[in-house]
Amino acid sequence: MDVVHDVLDQQIVDRNGREMGRVDGILLEERPNEPPRLAAVLIGASALGFRVNPILGRWVHGIEYGVGIGEERPIRIDFSHVDEIGEKVKVDVTVGESRAETLERTLRDWLLKIPGSR
Amino acid sequence: MKKIFNVLLGVVTSIGGFVEAGSISTAAQGGTEFGFALLWAIAVATIILAMLAEMAGRIAAVGKRSMAAAVRERFGFHYQMIPLGAELIIDLLLLAAEIGGVAMAVKLLTGVGFQWWLLPIGLLVWLVIWLGNFTIIEDGVGLLGMVTLAFVVAVWQLGPEPKVVAAGFIPSLPGHDLTRYAFLTVSIVGATVSPYLLNFYSSGAIEEKWTEPDLWINRLTSYLGMGFGSIVSMGVLVTAAVVLGPLHIRVDSYEQAALMFVPVFGRWGVTLFACGLGVGCFGAAIEITLNAGYVLAQSFGWTWGVDKARRDAARFCAAFTTVLLLSLVIGLLGFDPLQMTLISVALTVVIMPLIVLPFLVLMNDEQYVKQHKSGSIGNGLLAALTILGALMALVVIPLEIFGG
Numbered sequence: 145m146d147v148v149h150d151v152l153d154q155q156i157v158d159r160n161g162r163e164m165g166r167v168d169g170i171l172l173e174e175r176p177n178e179p180p181r182l183a184a185v186l187i188g189a190s191a192l193g194f195r196v197n198p199i200l201g202r203w204v205h206g207i208e209y210g211v212g213i214g215e216e217r218p219i220r221i222d223f224s225h226v227d228e229i230g231e232k233v234k235v236d237v238t239v240g241e242s243r244a245e246t247l248e249r250t251l252r253d254w255l256l257k258i259p260g261s262r
Numbered sequence: 263m264k265k266i267f268n269v270l271l272g273v274v275t276s277i278g279g280f281v282e283a284g285s286i287s288t289a290a291q292g293g294t295e296f297g298f299a300l301l302w303a304i305a306v307a308t309i310i311l312a313m314l315a316e317m318a319g320r321i322a323a324v325g326k327r328s329m330a331a332a333v334r335e336r337f338g339f340h341y342q343m344i345p346l347g348a349e350l351i352i353d354l355l356l357l358a359a360e361i362g363g364v365a366m367a368v369k370l371l372t373g374v375g376f377q378w379w380l381l382p383i384g385l386l387v388w389l390v391i392w393l394g395n396f397t398i399i400e401d402g403v404g405l406l407g408m409v410t411l412a413f414v415v416a417v418w419q420l421g422p423e424p425k426v427v428a429a430g431f432i433p434s435l436p437g438h439d440l441t442r443y444a445f446l447t448v449s450i451v452g453a454t455v456s457p458y459l460l461n462f463y464s465s466g467a468i469e470e471k472w473t474e475p476d477l478w479i480n481r482l483t484s485y486l487g488m489g490f491g492s493i494v495s496m497g498v499l500v501t502a503a504v505v506l507g508p509l510h511i512r513v514d515s516y517e518q519a520a521l522m523f524v525p526v527f528g529r530w531g532v533t534l535f536a537c538g539l540g541v542g543c544f545g546a547a548i549e550i551t552l553n554a555g556y557v558l559a560q561s562f563g564w565t566w567g568v569d570k571a572r573r574d575a576a577r578f579c580a581a582f583t584t585v586l587l588l589s590l591v592i593g594l595l596g597f598d599p600l601q602m603t604l605i606s607v608a609l610t611v612v613i614m615p616l617i618v619l620p621f622l623v624l625m626n627d628e629q630y631v632k633q634h635k636s637g638s639i640g641n642g643l644l645a646a647l648t649i650l651g652a653l654m655a656l657v658v659i660p661l662e663i664f665g666g
Contacts, residue, residue, distance in 0.1 A: 153334050153342075155563045166334065166563035189562075192339055231326075248564075251576035260393050261572050 188218030275404020276487025282546030283363035284453030293502030298430030307454035319480035322467035362599025367540030403545035413497030452607035555582030
């Protein structure tokens with residue numbers, strides 16, 4: 145498996161096939177005298193930001209704090225929960241458990257107040 | 263039988279949805295200033311557009327991914343953020359231009375200043391997306407767009423000499439204003455080959471759940487739809503050439519452009535032009551707004567789709583709503599809609615290689631298109647044309663702006 149080619153930037157879906165986001169970052173664990181281990185996949189704009197530039201990452205993380213989701217971002221899914229890596233990355237959690245949906249839920253609450261929402 | 267009906271509907275809606283602010287204004291300027299001489303530019307641009315649209319449909323049907331998603335997966339976010347950012351900026355400007363185009367059309371009909379119409383039109387665009395589904399949006403826009411066939415009827419009525427018109431399909435250099443000619447060539451290409459159209463097309467193919475057996479539908483819809491659609495654009499150019507050409511003016515406003523219908527349709531001329539412009543721009547505004555939502559959601563892996571329940575795709579809805587609001591802000595800053603259009607379409611050509619070249623790589627990657635790869639001649643041609651176009655744009659845009 146090529147981590148950058150097969151995992152990074154791929155679509156993540158939860159146990160029920162719902163979109164959770166993309167693999168915005170990867171967390172590697174350094175081990176003495178052994179190659180590093182893939183510890184977790186990260187989802188969230190700040191993970192993306194840090195990949196591009198640490199300053200951008202901090203800035204985006206600041207915005208995430210500003211809208212009240214900073215503490216849970218980037219969302220971290222332990223690699224032991226990754227079930228399958230193919231066209232999509234399937235993980236054995238649900239959107240709800242992972243808190244990947246906090247923003248979606250906040251926006252949904254607003255949208256549901258608009259007439260004609262379905 | 264149903265499939266044939268779908269192809270026909272697809273072709274008809276492509277014709278109805280072909281012209282918008284960019285194509286109408288560039289074709290009107292081209293025709294007015296250079297007669298039929300720029301017809302070849304519309305033809306070449308249409309071939310590029312049809313080839314790219316066919317590819318966008320193919321990757322959606324076979325690889326089940328839209329363009330934006332495939333580019334992120336194959337090239338990573340580091341690369342993708344450049345075309346993504348560029349496309350979003352162009353989408354914003356072009357959306358402001360299209361909404362401005364509708365507002366100008368309403369102004370032509372009512373006489374009330376166009377700034378007053380921007381917010382109501384923005385709201386209407388949003389309501390159509392909010393309340394509609396993909397079929398209603400695509401087919402409704404396309405069928406209403408049939409009013410733009412007035413540009414073809416006008417040519418019919420004016421009856422220009424076919425031989426002279428046909429000569430316009432052979433590229434030639436003009437006897438005057440070479441820079442302006444080159445600038446208009448670039449603008450016509452940019453107005454025709456809009457990035458939003460491509461991602462919208464591939465997202466639409468996914469919304470309509472195309473699969474490999476549907477590839478022939480994709481081929482027919484893209485080539486016939488774009489091919490016939492371009493006739494409307496050519497109609498604008500020819501009408502402008504015949505009616506406005508002898509006046510030796512430069513079309514600097516939609517009011518001037520509207521005059522091209524007066525000798526043909528008499529006192530209904532301006533009304534009919536306004537309807538064509540308004541409907542064309544309104545359809546494009548809906549597609550660009552949706553496309554901005556598509557691109558953002560696909561890039562970041564959110565649930566998307568206008569056929570999904572709104573509450574299941576909240577971030578997608580928030581994304582297209584935000585883009586629409588931002589473009590309304592740009593529109594309200596008071597730029598002239600026609601100038602806005604011309605800037606957006608010229609910039610489109612500059613960024614085109616960023617969008618087309620990675621796309622060509624994807625179209626030769628079995629992971630995305632299986633055995634349905636693109637031929638090397640088509641690939642080479644597209645790569646060469648887009649790079650050439652971008653280089654030309656980089657030279658002529660400054661010359662046009664600073665009066666070379």
